[in-house]
Amino acid sequence: MQTGIDYQNELNPAQYEAATTLEGPVLVIAGAGSGKTRTIVYRLVRLVESGVPASSILLLTFTRKAAQEMIDRARALLCQRGMPALSEYQETPPLHAGTTTDYAGDYAAGYQPQPRTHAVSGAAHGLAGVQGGTFHAYAYSVLRLFQPSGMARNLTVMDGHDIIAALQHCREETKAGKGDKSFPKNQTINGILSKTRNKEMTVEEVLRRESFHLLPHTDAIEMLGRTYAEFKRTKGLLDYDDLLFEFERLLLENEDALAYCRRKHQYIMLDEYQDTNPVQARIAGLVAGLSPAAVTGKEKQTETFTGNLMVVGDDAQSIYAFRGADVKNILRFPDQYPGTKVIRLEENYRSTQGVLDVSNAILEKATEGYKKHLFTSLGAGQTPRVVRPLSDRAQAQLVASRIIELSRSIPPSQIAVLFRAGFHSYALELELNKLGVRFKKYGGIRYTEAAHVKDMMSYIRLVQNPMDYTAFTRMAELHKGVGTRTCLKIYQLVLAGDKAGVEKAVARFPGLLADLNFIDEHRRLNSTPKILCSAVIEHYQPKLEELYPDDFPRRLQGLEQFAQLASAYDALDLFISDLALEDPLQEEKEEEGVVLSTIHSAKGLEWEAVIILDLVEERFPSRHSLTRPEDFEEERRLMYVACTRAKKTLEMYIPATLYDKGSGGSIPAVPSPFVRELKPSLYSEWQESYTGGLVQKKAHTAPHVPKPFLPRPAGAAAPTLRPTKPVAPEHNMQEEGFALGSGSSTTTRPEQCGYCHHKVFGRGKIIQHLPPDKYRVNFPGFGLKVIMAAYITLE
DNA sequence: ATAGATGGCATTTTT
DNA sequence: TGCCATCTAT
Numbered sequence: 094m095q096t097g098i099d100y101q102n103e104l105n106p107a108q109y110e111a112a113t114t115l116e117g118p119v120l121v122i123a124g125a126g127s128g129k130t131r132t133i134v135y136r137l138v139r140l141v142e143s144g145v146p147a148s149s150i151l152l153l154t155f156t157r158k159a160a161q162e163m164i165d166r167a168r169a170l171l172c173q174r175g176m177p178a179l180s181e182y183q184e185t186p187p188l189h190a191g192t193t194t195d196y197a198g199d200y201a202a203g204y205q206p207q208p209r210t211h212a213v214s215g216a217a218h219g220l221a222g223v224q225g226g227t228f229h230a231y232a233y234s235v236l237r238l239f240q241p242s243g244m245a246r247n248l249t250v251m252d253g254h255d256i257i258a259a260l261q262h263c264r265e266e267t268k269a270g271k272g273d274k275s276f277p278k279n280q281t282i283n284g285i286l287s288k289t290r291n292k293e294m295t296v297e298e299v300l301r302r303e304s305f306h307l308l309p310h311t312d313a314i315e316m317l318g319r320t321y322a323e324f325k326r327t328k329g330l331l332d333y334d335d336l337l338f339e340f341e342r343l344l345l346e347n348e349d350a351l352a353y354c355r356r357k358h359q360y361i362m363l364d365e366y367q368d369t370n371p372v373q374a375r376i377a378g379l380v381a382g383l384s385p386a387a388v389t390g391k392e393k394q395t396e397t398f399t400g401n402l403m404v405v406g407d408d409a410q411s412i413y414a415f416r417g418a419d420v421k422n423i424l425r426f427p428d429q430y431p432g433t434k435v436i437r438l439e440e441n442y443r444s445t446q447g448v449l450d451v452s453n454a455i456l457e458k459a460t461e462g463y464k465k466h467l468f469t470s471l472g473a474g475q476t477p478r479v480v481r482p483l484s485d486r487a488q489a490q491l492v493a494s495r496i497i498e499l500s501r502s503i504p505p506s507q508i509a510v511l512f513r514a515g516f517h518s519y520a521l522e523l524e525l526n527k528l529g530v531r532f533k534k535y536g537g538i539r540y541t542e543a544a545h546v547k548d549m550m551s552y553i554r555l556v557q558n559p560m561d562y563t564a565f566t567r568m569a570e571l572h573k574g575v576g577t578r579t580c581l582k583i584y585q586l587v588l589a590g591d592k593a594g595v596e597k598a599v600a601r602f603p604g605l606l607a608d609l610n611f612i613d614e615h616r617r618l619n620s621t622p623k624i625l626c627s628a629v630i631e632h633y634q635p636k637l638e639e640l641y642p643d644d645f646p647r648r649l650q651g652l653e654q655f656a657q658l659a660s661a662y663d664a665l666d667l668f669i670s671d672l673a674l675e676d677p678l679q680e681e682k683e684e685e686g687v688v689l690s691t692i693h694s695a696k697g698l699e700w701e702a703v704i705i706l707d708l709v710e711e712r713f714p715s716r717h718s719l720t721r722p723e724d725f726e727e728e729r730r731l732m733y734v735a736c737t738r739a740k741k742t743l744e745m746y747i748p749a750t751l752y753d754k755g756s757g758g759s760i761p762a763v764p765s766p767f768v769r770e771l772k773p774s775l776y777s778e779w780q781e782s783y784t785g786g787l788v789q790k791k792a793h794t795a796p797h798v799p800k801p802f803l804p805r806p807a808g809a810a811a812p813t814l815r816p817t818k819p820v821a822p823e824h825n826m827q828e829e830g831f832a833l834g835s836g837s838s839t840t841t842r843p844e845q846c847g848y849c850h851h852k853v854f855g856r857g858k859i860i861q862h863l864p865p866d867k868y869r870v871n872f873p874g875f876g877l878k879v880i881m882a883a884y885i886t887l888e
Numbered sequence: 889a890t891a892g893a894t895g896g897c898a899t900t901t902t903t
Numbered sequence: 904t905g906c907c908a909t910c911t912a913t
Binding site: 155156227228229230252253278280332333334336337412413415416513514515516517573574575576577578579673674675691692693694715716717718727731754 | 897
């Protein structure tokens with residue numbers, strides 16, 4: 094089939110090379126803003142144009158949204174450039190129907206392949222049937238077709254909340270850490286266990302590396318891990334990590350499954366390869382055709398690799414090491430896949446040179462020496478700004494008014510505020526609400542986490558998997574008088590098939606019996622997700638009205654929206670797993686509004702204007718990164734990712750003080766090393782005054798004159814701005830010790846951090862030197878303290 | 889055994 | 904801030 098696309102003229106030479114190399118192993122090193130998405134989009138079209146069936150293309154990206162966008166854009170390209178011959182395909186045939194041979198039906202006895210894709214489908218023109226999504230979603234889509242050995246028959250994907258609930262259950266059962274205040278919280282346990290798996294290390298290794306204070310609990314955590322694994326196995330539950338490891342095991346143990354994947358997905362594209370972890374890399378290798386021995390590195394592939402595998406990524410943007418991502422995957426790809434064609438996309442089409450200069454400067458200081466230099470032909474553009482509000486509260490007010498100012502010339506949806514951690518934006522959110530500025534926050538509360546949605550989902554999940562204990566608990570405890578014990582008892586009776594026993598136990602709770610019957614009936618009916626959703630809503634509505642008398646209509650509406658969503662699915666389990674893997678309502682949020690996002694969630698996105706908050710030590714770089722140099726390097730790459738999101742306007746905010754909830758007062762903050770090390774010529778410096786507007790600091794002119802500290806009465810108007818630096822005397826250390834742009838500032842790099850002893854608090858980690866004679870020290874069990882040097886002994 | 893209330897807490901980043 | 908864990912009255 095032919096299109097009028099002129100690949101050579103619409104792409105630059107490197108992009109062209111990447112988009113038109115369809116066979117063999119290919120590594121694309123794509124610098125920030127280098128047109129990576131465009132290249133993948135063109136390659137998708139090119140593949141289809143060359144006669145590759147869309148259904149044999151697998152596109153794995155970091156989020157489903159990313160895959161969706163690429164497929165949509167490819168489809169748009171095809172539509173727009175006319176594939177007249179294809180217009181008769183407007184009515185897309187179901188994914189597995191007709192043209193493609195689907196082997197799963199033959200192999201997986203009892204499991205019929207479902208006629209609707211789980212992940213994203215390119216639902217028009219020649220792209221119908223491209224399978225795209227995340228590794229996790231892909232893993233599930235195959236796992237459900239083949240029965241993994243030793244697993245319950247119906248597999249359910251757990252979401253974050255399920256995981257915590259399951260851990261809690263295991264904890265009660267084993268009495269692990271009972272009554273021990275130093276025992277970590279479920280969240281923490283989950284983090285440790287998950288790290289253990291993603292980094293493929295023992296609990297002890299993980300603890301030794303990043304939380305040595307928990308080392309005394311090593312055995313208990315390991316034991317809890319085993320109990321948790323057994324809990325999941327017997328109940329047919331899969332957490333995020335299980336999806337990957339069970340999938341790998343399936344590919345290694347079940348020849349049919351491996352053959353199915355290899356045969357079906359002959360053209361594989363992996364985006365963000367720098368952020369894959371070892372098991373993901375092995376899965377990719379197995380499906381692409383690498384031998385099991387070569388995948389684990391036991392043996393080296395010596396002949397030219399003949400599978401069609403393209404990986405795309407940027408080692409400088411690797412920001413997920415904390416969850417096991419390993420840059421080595423991308424660095425050694427050519428070695429692992431002999432015959433790899435390496436293509437570098439280097440010209441930046443996103444940002445003006447001023448933005449790139451700052452970005453480059455940040456990367457230059459990286460100790461791991463990623464040699465990258467972004468360039469553009471877009472021109473110098475605006476000079477990035479450094480803004481220094483008096484406090485984090487003032488920062489919120491300044492940013493809010495700046496957003497209003499910017500939105501006079503830029504659509505609000507083209508303005509983004511980025512920060513290191515979700516809670517860093519709280520103050521700004523309050524401020525924006527106060528001013529009536531619309532915003533959408535990425536990484537905020539998922540709609541699926543609302544109580545009524547979870548209630549509804551528990552019924553749906555029980556229809557799919559009667560052993561889903563988390564769902565059972567949720568459903569059963571909706572009834573007054575049913576708690577942990579009763580719940581467990583009934584669950585066991587139900588599983589044992591003891592009908593008489595169940596009826597007896599449930600007799601005291603008539604509503605519960607009705608629920609169980611309802612679930613049984615619908616399991617028998619095998620209804621479509623949409624019909625089931627409607628039925629559940631009707632069944633649950635009385636309870637909804639009882640539980641939420643003030644706002645049940647609104648919640649009901651939300652549930653109906655959910656049922657609408659379900660109508661896109663033919664298979665119940667796919668609907669459930671999609672909800673656990675990614676919030677489907679996220680992308681349907683209104684388009685208007687300023688974007689608030691963690692830097693991690695901002696990956697791959699771009700905006701006209703980008704504001705980075707809280708560029709002070711402890712926040713960014715995060716205090717948790719101060720232990721090991723490699724973590725600090727990851728913070729640097731995070732900063733690089735943040736800066737390279739900006740097209741034209743880049744502003745970095747450095748509050749002089751941070752509110753301290755402990756003391757209720759403000760503590761001085763040290764500007765982030767990432768800004769301190771920038772040459773002053775790369776940015777202009779702006780400050781707050783009491784009279785209005787941001788005022789640019791005149792570089793190197795006015796001598797520093799400390800202004801008296803003028804406390805604002807509570808509830809006073811937002812700070813306005815004034816031309817000189819209003820720094821309170823007690824904060825003058827910033828002027829003296831941490832001037833910006835020195836290029837050689839006293840950075841609290843991790844390698845300079847040591848430990849010290851204090852008579853009362855014991856051993857602590859020195860977080861920061863506060864000249865001339867104080868240290869900020871983190872004492873396990875006591876938290877952060879500022880201590881006079883005289884009272885501690887350095888180690 | 890359950891439910892509700894209270895008080896103490898620490899708080900990265902995501903599938 | 905919201906989320907725990909523990910306590911107390913039924």
